[in-house]
Amino acid sequence: MQTGRFDMWILLVLLYGLIKGAREVIKKKALISSTVMEVLIVYTALAFVIILPDSKNAMGINPSFLFWIAIKSFVIFLAWLFGFKAIDKMPISIYGVLDLSRVLFSTLLGLAVLKEVLSVYQIAGLLLVCLGLFMLNRTRKMSSNKAEGVETVYVVLAILSCLLNALSGLMDKILMKSVTSSQLQYWYMLFLLLFYMLYIFIAKAKIRWKSAFKNGWIWLMSFLFIIADRALFIANGMEGSKVTVMTLIKQSGCLVAILAGKFLFKEKNIAYKLLCAAVILTGIMIGVI
Known part of the structure; x- marks a missing residue:
């Protein structure tokens, strides 16, 4: 029975990973006709409306957990803001591999906070992940195409997004010991929507609501x-x-994300980026053993 449960959570996380890869591509498509803040606010609002029918299952939560869910929402608020700004300014294939750096942050957080212990295989896998990320750094120096160039500020934003997403993942693990999936999803989406609305009000950001709601990529995302x-x-x-x-x-x-960079966005150096990803994914497979 334990093995079945173990297999099930692996399949669920794999589903999350594949959808996450598709979402990065869709983000890039959505940002072609809408601004970062337009995508973020409409994306968040639509997602919240979608889960409203399940709101009855989100009630009855202990008020003490609402504070920590609000903190998680703020972490995601920043992570998405940084991540969307980065993906808007860099090739999707580079972002897709760079995003793998969250492995390092999540592993360190898991070790430091949850006292998880790495096996020999997981240590070897983590080292391969580091190697693949180090190789990826060469991509920025290899390209002669100006469109492929990535300013350092956007690399920093992408890495900060990875760090914050890793922190959010750690909070998920801790919160799910005390709340249900319906409660966590409903309240964190509500707080997230409020944070973006507050940001738009304070920053006086201009939102083209009509065109943003007509952006089909945002709906799909x-x-x-x-x-x-x-x-x-x-x-x-x-x-x-x-x-x-x-x-x-x-x-x-x-x-x-890498394959979409080649076939949808006609990006360069795909073979080398696939090599970087292959090294990282090999580390991932070894780490799961």
């Missing part, structure tokens, strides 16, 4: 987001699931 997050929350609540292993599996979607 919202549906996939709800499906992926529910799968991840359920996996976090399963006995035996480990943050360090889950983080490795999540990165399986990077191949989606």
Whole structure:
């Protein structure tokens, strides 16, 4: 029975990873005709509306947990803001591989906070992940195409997004010991929507609501987001699931982003980026053993 539960959370996290890879592509498409803040506010609002029918299952939560869910929402608020700004300014194939750096952050957080212990295989896998990320740094120096160039500020934003997403993943694991997946998803989406509305008010950001709501990529992204997050929350609540292993599996979607870079956005150096991803994914597979 334990093995079955273990297999199930792995499948759920794998589903999350593949949808996550597809979402990165959809983000890039959505940002072609809408601004970062337009995508974020409409994306969040639509996702919240989608989960409203399940709101009855979100009630009855202990008020003390609402504070920590609000903190998680603020972490995601920043992570998405940084991540969307980065993906808007860099090739999707580079972002897809760079996003794998969250493995390092999640592993360190899992070790430091949850006292998880790495096996020999997981240590070897983590070293391969580091090697693949180091190789990726060469991509920025290899390209003669100006469109492929990436300013350092956007690389920093992408890495900060990875760090904050890793922190959010750790909070998911802790919160799911005391709340249900419905409660966590509903309240964190509500707080997230409030944070973006507050940001728009304070920054006086101009939002073209009509054109943003007509952006079909935002609608698709919202549906996939709800499906992926529910799968991840359920996996976090399963006995035996480990943050360090889950983080490795999540990165399986990077191949989606890299291949989309070639076939949808006609980006360069795809073979080398696939090599970087192959090294990282090999580390992921070894780490899951």
